[in-house]
Amino acid sequence: MKLNSFIFNCPTRVMFAEQESASIASYAEDLGIIKPLLVSDRGLVENDVLRPVIESLTDSGIPYETFYDVPPDSDIDCVNKAAEFAREKECNSIIAVGGGSVLDTAKVVNLCLNQGSDLLANQGLNILHEKLSPFIALPTTAGTGSEVSFVAAIKDLSEKRKLVFGSRFLAPDLAILDPTLLLSLPGKLTAATGMDALTHAIESLACSVTQSPLTEIISIEAMRLLFEHLPRATRNGDDLDARAGTLVASTMAGIAFTNSGVGIIHALAHATGALFKTHHGLTNAIFLPHGMRFNKQESCQVFARAARSLGYADRQNDDTACDILIGKVEELMESISIPPRLRTIGVPAMEGELLEHWSELVLEDPSIMFNPRYATTEDVIDLYKRAY
Amino acid sequence: MPFFNDSDELGTVMRELWVTIADDSSISSPLLSSKLIVRFHYKEPDGQITIDCSDGENMVIEWGDCEKQPVVEMFMQADVAHKFWMGQVNVPMYLLNGKMVAKGPVNKALALLPAIKPAFKKYPSVVRTTLNRDL
Missing domain, CATH: 3.40.50.1970 (Rossmann fold)
Known part of the structure; x- marks a missing residue:
């Protein structure tokens, strides 16, 4: 390669x-x-x-x-x-x-x-x-x-x-x-901010034109720490080891994304947050599995490598390993009570001019430039409908 | 060795390229819709060009000093500009490593990148016509 x-x-x-x-x-x-x-x-x-x-x-x-x-x-x-x-x-x-x-x-x-x-x-x-x-x-x-x-x-x-x-x-x-x-951070915020870190790790992994072996290994280790520690830190805020794991993971994911960028998931979350004042981490989390599926055709190999490094996949083909990783993200969201739908966090049913304006905001967000797959207006509207 | 021998060559090519873009409504329409004034600053050789789409109807192209206040300014080596129009620049990477500098509300300008990509095909013939040089 x-x-x-x-x-x-x-x-x-x-x-x-x-x-x-x-x-x-x-x-x-x-x-x-x-x-x-x-x-x-x-x-x-x-x-x-x-x-x-x-x-x-x-x-x-x-x-x-x-x-x-x-x-x-x-x-x-x-x-x-x-x-x-x-x-x-x-x-x-x-x-x-x-x-x-x-x-x-x-x-x-x-x-x-x-x-x-x-x-x-x-x-x-x-x-x-x-x-x-x-x-x-x-x-x-x-x-x-x-x-x-x-x-x-x-x-x-x-x-x-x-x-x-x-x-x-x-x-x-x-x-x-x-x-x-971090000990006084409430469980809901721990979960939402932790999912922001996970989104940084996964999106930086997928930025095919800017990512490197350095950002890849940092992203995957950040993911490992988050899958292990985020449920514990969310359930029990006094668990100092779990707090430490999520904190280090968040910094690692920060190092990864600041060097390789984030992509369409952040663009979707920024536009949604700008219009409806939704929590950034929570909005990222809801779009994350949908964005991963959208990027799968470009990011399948790297997602599969991550799934194998994390021990979630072994000899399955890349396509299956990639699906396993997306499934693990959804399992994690469920385990920390992240709602899976935009409608539950105050995003209205959008149509007409509002939906058009929202999709313009998504497509002019700088993050989208780093996304591995080119997205059209129809693509981002489809992602909204899936996440809604 | 730089692609452009001097500022005159750079100015001739960039002016003609933008005139060609302005004449092709399939490329110029989204740029005019943005109503942006964008200034490109080049180094080695030095020069600047201002693209004014502010009235939404006509693209005004000015090479050299210009009193208009740009909304977005882009700074780069002239060779980076040449490579960009040849379609050889990885823009996200050049923004990460500082070879391209963007000043102002960059999201609006960067959102126009897909719209100007069709102009990459016009660049070699502009260079051939203006500098009598094949690429």
């Missing part, structure tokens, strides 16, 4: 250990952090999730400022407020503790601190040419992989669309993976 040309970057140093967030001050000093802006959300503050980070900084005499007003789906206004506050307080760095919205907000705040505050002028792919200010990310969900990815998406509420920022210089300098930070 001829190998693709590929490029592989992982500029983020990754540290995994239980309770490692309590040692953040030593990492901060290594990175030249003098006065960080601590970015998070109110829910995490109320649940005392930030305590080890705050204690570590305080005990080490590192002054910091706080911005805790990041909403679940962050927007331009939030980024501008945080960046203005950081400038006013002369912060030289960022520490972000949270899920995807918090980490993406922190990335774009860092961009603003270094490139000026005109967000519209800074959106795009590869427009940065130099390193930004020191940035440490501590994920509190196991899903987005934002702690190692090069991309961030921020809502433009006035235009009802997302601004996309992509550059390897956006990636945090350090990701501290501390599974104790």
